[in-house]
Amino acid sequence: MRSLSITAALVCLALLNSAFAEEKLSMSDADKAMYAELLDNNPAEMEVSEGEQLFGALIGTAGYAKMLGVKEKDLPKYIAGFPRYVEPAKKVVTLAQTIQMAAAASEKPVPKLESKEMVKMSAYVKSIANGQKTNIDVKANKHMAEMMKLGQEVFEERRGGRGLSCNNCHSMDIVGQRLRMQPLPDLGAKETAAAGTWPAYRMTQSQMVTLDKRMQQCMKNALLAEIPLGSKEIVALEVYVTNKTKGNAISVPSVKR
Ligand code: HEC
Missing domain, CATH: 1.10.760.10 (Cytochrome c-like domain)
Incomplete structure (x- = not known):
């Protein structure tokens, strides 16, 4: 069978x-x-830095941590646990959704999930947890x-x-x-x-x-x-x-x- x-x-x-x-x-x-070459020189690194700038201009890590109710220094470990339940959303969300929440909370334009900006920003936010172990x-x-x-x-x-x-x-x-x-x-x-x-x-x-x-x-x-x-x-x-x-x-x- x-x-x-x-x-x-x-x-x-x-x-x-x-x-x-x-x-x-x-x-x-x-x-x-090409794969080996890209590992050494990953074009996405550039987009992650762009994401850092976009995120900094829109929210910044201090405001982001505050919205999530965590200390800024605890962000890496916290980010390593997504998707997770977050109190302000009252549901389980992805990192990209938390970026939307933080933008809305500070009355900034809310980036669409499909947008290039969101891909860059969510990659940057995830990279804050680089080196951490996924702890969902x-x-x-x-x-x-x-x-x-x-x-x-x-x-x-x-x-x-x-x-x-x-x-x-x-x-x-x-x-x-x-x-x-x-x-x-x-x-x-x-x-x-x-x-x-x-x-x-x-x-x-x-x-x-x-x-x-x-x-x-x-x-x-x-x-x-x-x-x-x-x-x-x-x-x-x-x-x-x-x-x-x-x-x-x-x-x-x-x-x-
Ligand atoms: C017809 C076969 C097929 C189906 C059905 C399929 N996948 Fe895949 N998936 C693949 C193949 C083949 C790859 C790797 C392709 C490559 O290396 O480019 C892949 C890669 C992936 C990866 C990336 C793995 C990595 O490298 O990190 C994820 C995640 C994934 N699939 C999730 C899903 C999910 C979720 C579904 C159902 C909605 C799904 N796949 C349905 C064939 C399939």
């Missing part, structure tokens, strides 16, 4: 060829060289427990024309197999460490991408309707995926294929 369902999933994956046509196959030697706590309170449960449901739900779920490509049964020569990453593996490595510079897109955007790109590739940024479901997915590599060190921005 088990091997049957794996076979069925692989057949589905084979059918996805066209959807992945625009994705490059696994890394060529030239791509590997899905048992901290009932809100987190609920979001963890919802995240798992969304991860396992089969959707779209092909009836695929995230789990079909990212379950332990199947990881390490290849889709059009592209290895399917185990989202819980240390090397992948999805939690601590986004926002990242994506080589295939020549730009910095956030974790929620990255998950939307998977949805698009697998022909699943995209779950909107800021929705409860995408925050829940981020909780679930982040929890998989809890404890890994944060290093932002990283470089991804």
